[in-house]
Amino acid sequence: MEIAKKISEIREAVKAMKKQDVTIGFVPTMGYLHKGHLSLVKHSLAECCKTVVSIFVNPTQFGPSEDYDRYPRDPVRDAELLKKEGVDLLFMPSVEEMYGKDFFTSVEVSSLAEKLEGSLRPGHFRGVCTVVCKLFNIVTPDNAYFGWKDAQQLVIIQKMVNDLNIPVKVKGCPTVRESDGLAASSRNIYISADKRKNAVALYKGLSKIKDMVENMGITATDVLLTEGRESIERFSGVELQYLEIVEMDNLNPIKKVEDRALILGAIKVSGVRLIDNMMVEMKRVTSQ
Ligand code: AMP
Numbered sequence: 129m130e131i132a133k134k135i136s137e138i139r140e141a142v143k144a145m146k147k148q149d150v151t152i153g154f155v156p157t158m159g160y161l162h163k164g165h166l167s168l169v170k171h172s173l174a175e176c177c178k179t180v181v182s183i184f185v186n187p188t189q190f191g192p193s194e195d196y197d198r199y200p201r202d203p204v205r206d207a208e209l210l211k212k213e214g215v216d217l218l219f220m221p222s223v224e225e226m227y228g229k230d231f232f233t234s235v236e237v238s239s240l241a242e243k244l245e246g247s248l249r250p251g252h253f254r255g256v257c258t259v260v261c262k263l264f265n266i267v268t269p270d271n272a273y274f275g276w277k278d279a280q281q282l283v284i285i286q287k288m289v290n291d292l293n294i295p296v297k298v299k300g301c302p303t304v305r306e307s308d309g310l311a312a313s314s315r316n317i318y319i320s321a322d323k324r325k326n327a328v329a330l331y332k333g334l335s336k337i338k339d340m341v342e343n344m345g346i347t348a349t350d351v352l353l354t355e356g357r358e359s360i361e362r363f364s365g366v367e368l369q370y371l372e373i374v375e376m377d378n379l380n381p382i383k384k385v386e387d388r389a390l391i392l393g394a395i396k397v398s399g400v401r402l403i404d405n406m407m408v409e410m411k412r413v414t415s416q
Contacts (some may be wrong), residue, residue: 129207132217135225138288142180151178152270153269154172154179154296155169155179155273156182156274157168157182158186159202161210162309162313162314165303168274168275169210170213171299171301173213179217180221180267181218182220183206184220184221184259187227189254192327195315207220219263233258242381244324244370244392246336260288270297271296275301275303276302295307300309302367304307309328309331309333312332315401316402318398320398328355329359329363330360330366330394332359333359337352337355340352341385341410347384354375360393361368363364366396367396369393376407
């Protein structure tokens, strides 16, 4: 596995790949890799001839009071894991390499970026979209793999790619979970052992709503959200930040689940923010 730290190096390596006329898959990450990241890598390896992964803890997507400095990092272990998976190229740029001294440009998918996570983390998705757009321009992949774990991010990136005619196919991959249902996340290491059992609260609340829709046929979102909130707040030491049921494409809240919808939530457990989501689908009863 080749490791590139400079934009010029990664461009050269990608140019050499393109000479062989192969499909290039790309997995952007912030590192401290876990099985969720590796599932994206596996999707890319399965679908593309060459796989490029980036590790970059992007400062512009962290707010001033967020955890940029203490975000977990372990580049040596990450590189070993990726090499073992069979990744072809790893891009690990420095902040200086990505953002020159006078960096003025940003990409904003307005409206979508202000809802949900965006309402609590102003500017977060501007940082995400700007860095992903830069990475797409640097790596020029055919496919890019993102996790449904960050559903709002995935919807926003898909919109950015459509709006700006970026020639990359965005592929969403299922959320990978721990055995109790907690979504795998680099931030899970912050949760102290005694609070770990409460971290599953959001998963339980989302599952409760999904069950009510798909198995009990309940579609009124006020009823669903009341039950979901109660289920989450039953766990001690858990602060519910938001829970919403929205349309898939525009993330607008809905009153009734008609077809497919997305339930998204965020909680805080012992000071650690956790986000998760589930897709719900009304089963159509077909009469003969
Ligand atoms: P991050 O390093 O947190 O920026 O995540 C990099 C990519 O991995 C994003 O597309 C995430 O949505 C994805 N990802 C993170 N956690 C998971 C998970 N548990 N399952 C699937 N994908 C994930």
